[in-house]
Amino acid sequence: MLKVIILENDDYQADYIERLVSQRKLINPTPRSYDMKIYLRTSDPQEVIDKITDEEYLAVLDIELDSQLSGIDVAEQIRKKAEFAEIIFVTAYQEYLPYTVSRRIEPFDYISKNNQIESVKDRLRTDIDEAYIRYQNYVNANSKHQEKFAYEPIHGVKRQVNFDDLYYIESVKNANRRLRIVGKNMRIEYHGELGKIVDDRLFRVNQSTLINPLSIQRFDKKERIIYFDSNEVKVTVSYRKLKLLTNFLENK
Helix, strand or coil: CEEEHHHHHCCHHHHHHHHHHHHHHHHCCCCCCCEEEEEEEEEEHHHHHHHHCEEEEEEEEECCCCCCCHHHHHHHHHHHCCEEEEEEEEECHHHHHHHHCCCCCCCCCEECCCCCCHHHHHHHHHHHHHHHHHHHHHHCCCCCCEEEEEEEEEECCCEEEEEHHEEEECCCCCCCEEEEEEEEEEEEEEEEHHHHHHCCEEEEECCCCCCCCHCCEEEECCEECCCCCCCCCCCECCHHHHHHHHHHHHHH
């Protein structure tokens, strides 16, 4: 679902945008309602930042908000945290446009409140339609239908890899609180702790390794070795975990 965020400190403007989005969800160029909803309406930029996760967003943002944080600051955080986001600025301050470029926010549109109300309305309708098309293309191509594994390389910054491409996650030897993700054409190191990973899809095979059982190509029980896409990519199973893993795989 495409989640819509409205950040606006003028109640009249916020009401107007919310009504327009709600109407466009139901009445649009397609025979169906858009799969979208108003996720958050607020005048508090920090509230938006706190509630953003790695989901899909259409963000309609004012820039000047009577706050230490601006709409541009919020947009920057959305770009860091969300894999898909279309950002529309609706503002009376055209001079801020260069900052959206220099900070690499890549807004979908920049609409002036000084325009005639009908012009703003038509522009927003068109933007909502186009943003929804992009969202559909993203879902179909990149596919949130594919299961993901999420990790946090930097505090507050979320990243994902396709779960099907993941082989295992291990603690890096002789490195304090550092993990390595190994998978198909993938080798990623980041700051983290194995014990803090909570994911029922993964199975611990020894003290320092979690594996993706779906990626196992061969399991040599006698040698206690799991092979993934080649004999070079392998993990050793501890004696304590051998029976548990065997039962786990048999019940899968």
